[in-house]
Amino acid sequence: MKEEELPEGFSQRPRTGGPERVNPRAAGVLRRNSIESWTKPAPTLYPHQWSWDSAFIALGLAHVDNQRATSELETLFANQWATGKVPHIVFNPEAPPRSYFPDAERWNSSEISEDAPANSHTSGLCQPPVHALAVRRIWETARGRDEQHVARARRFLGDNYPRLYAWHRYLASARDPEGSGLVTIYHPWESGTDNSPRWDAALEAVRVGDLPPYTRYDLQHVTDPSHRPTNEEYDRYLWLLEHLKRARYDEAAIYEEHPFLVKDVLFSAILVAANQALLEIAEVVGAPEEDRTLIEAWIERGRAGLDGRWDPDLGLCLDYDVLAGRPLRVRTIAGFAPLIAGGLSNERLDALLVTLDSPAFAGHEGLHRPLPPSTSPEEPGFHPRSYWRGPVWPVANWLLWWSLIRAGKPDRAGQMRQETLGQLGEGGFAEYFEPFTGEPLGSTEQSWTAAVALDMLAVNTDGSA
């Protein structure tokens, strides 16, 4: 059942009462953060284009302004590296000076690597591949509309299929030389869950050397610095960046000497889900049969890889430290990776649902709403106000909501949606929320929060758009 029809464009009639209230306000956040063809993740904290933020933004925009959704992704993909990598940040030359660090100069990717785009500045990392999910949403929302809309969307799919394919091929090869089905990340920033305790043990092993001096600018944009990663964490983040530069961003060289190589289960699961979307896109554009065979193989390998990282005692999937040769035993929302990858046995699905609603997550006593904290409150590394160490992230709720629909659990998905929208109705489109009080934290007008609200409002209970 559709909650409501979204009017064309951004100008929407304000409504009152209930979670539906978030709809026109959500579109307003995206409009205000919009810069020509793309959208800043937040008004001041993040003044550049971020990869997976843009994918979520396009997913939300697909319901409001399909053409603007396509330009969001086109702008990002125009900065794809020759290797197929989609960079985690595309730097905005118009951003105010000293507004974000590390900046384009610190990354210096176009000078250092021939694979980097020559005429723009990007970071040397990547982020989870949500993009194919957004492209599929653009197709779904265009279908059934006038011929012009459909033709434009079909063209967009045709133009971007090769880019998506190259992106996924890069992840399945350069980032998985072992053929394990799991993606190796080089930096916690690649996971998108930057300071999650998932990375504590692997980061602790990184010895910071002679680090060129730097000034953090992120702390100017939040009310309390303790919400953001610590200075010790930042030193390590910056030290890893120096390593990547020394390896000239060359994948084989990085794999040889980098001090942080971790198989990220959440990233890997998103790749599986994105490969399923890519298969559908391949069908629409009539891609060669061999592409489809390869994509199917990636899906199968990804699911098998995740299966191998299942921890039956925790009822969760665990990341794996390649250098230390051991799993990273921390309970975070990343552990629900198999739900996102899909294709589960009933037994595995039930085990995940039990964990989700247990006191370790959404069933924890005293939570403001039954929404899963990013890190389990039962973990020693949990912190209710610090970034990815405990707060509730609406974008993570979206991933679970969408996965629950796909897993055939519409009631549980409906509850996740209701609580998420309720939280936003109460606290606005914050970046993240304190799990026990519901206090909005981080940036106030966070684009992807608004975008996932738009998607949650527009999508039918069976997941169709």
Ligand code: 2M8
């Ligand atoms: C956060 O990450 C950036 C670094 O990439 C930062 O902390 O400065 C994360 O939440 C990440 O997942 C997100 O893409 C980015 C922009 O919203 O912010």
